Amino acid sequence: MENVGILFGGPSVEHEVSIISAKGVIENIDKDLFNPIPLYQDKLGNWYSASNSLKLLKGKEINGKPLSFESLIKKYNLKLTFPLIHGTFGEDGKLQGYLEALKIRYVGCDVKASAIGMDKEICKKIWQREELQVVPYFKILYENYKLEIEKFKDKIEFPVFVKPADSGSSIGITKVKKLEELENALENAFKITRKVLIEKAIKGREIEVSVLGGFDPEYISPPGEIVPSKEFYDYEDKYKLNKAELKVPAPLPENLNHQFKELAKKAFMAIDGYGMARVDFFLEEDKNIYINEINTIPGFTPISMYPKLLSLCGLSYKEVITILLNLAKER
DSSP, X not given: OEEEEEEEEOSSTTHHHHXXXXXXXXXXXXXXXXXXXXEEEOTTSOBOOHHHHHHHHTTOOOOSOOBOHHHHHHHTTOSEEEEXXXXXXXXXXXXXXXXXXXXXXXXXXXXXXXHHHHXXXXXXXXXXXXXXXXXXXXXXXXXXXXXXXXXXXXXXXXXXXXXXXXXXXXXXXXXXXXXGGHHHHHHHHHTTOSEEEEXXXXXXXXXXXXXXXXXXXXXXXXXXXXXXXXXXXXHHHHHTSOOOEXXXXXXXXXXXXXXXXXXXXXXXXXXXXXXXXEEEEEEETTTEEEEEEEESSOOOSTTSHHHHHHGGGTOOHHHHXXXXXXXXXXX
8 A cells, every 4th residue: 555645734725625626536545555644734834644634624723833744755765746735836737846856756747738737818819829729818917907908908808807817716806897907906906916817708618628538538528518606707606605606527518528528638748747637618699619728637526517517527535536646657
């Protein structure tokens, strides 16, 4: 049986989501093959022992001192890890680079693909080169954003979404319906990052596809659909209200099912993805498909869209975890 470090928590706005994902993996991992070692990172970047991490997962207070990550790797003889730190530090290539420097294998995309996937602007540029249709956008940088607004304002067709270019879980996103609301929305997004996108608000359906496998992935799920309970699928709707409707599979004609699967695979391979990703789309007027974004560490609870969609490929949650860990060992 092999020890597997389950890395969770982290400094990002998706800290709490990461804890839920870690609980799901630890409870469902095949314990005949793997011994899960939970390692929690708090919002300040401190790491804690497996016993303290387990306490936190059970809703108890941590009373031990933080330890260095390198000492924990040695203590538990870890050569394989499952990063479940969503967003900043966990999903943007930083953690992947750290693990590679320590010669530790890990589940999911490598440094390059993780960094590209996290940066929505860079990702869009790559997809456009591959002739994939992305949501039209303007890029705004904090350093000169008031000048940029003046330059772009006559070209913007409202409504638009203002969103951080390199954050996740819909944090800092605002739907803007008129020019007077734009500056406040930008300032809200700039609290999270220095690079912000102003994207056309696509009126349509939200479709997601799960990808699992190596550089030429073996499993591409049928598409699923999210029907938000609010005007758009924001953080509150995803993780607090629990009112959004998940349609698995999405009610779509066969030709669109095929298109979504082909596009998801192409989007994944365009960034040199490996292991797992969830590719998110908009479907406008039941014919125009736009790629919205790719999540290289998607929500990973048993009821998350990622494993739910893969169940349509005949894979259980436990089997998905096993395949991902084996892929990490093979890379």
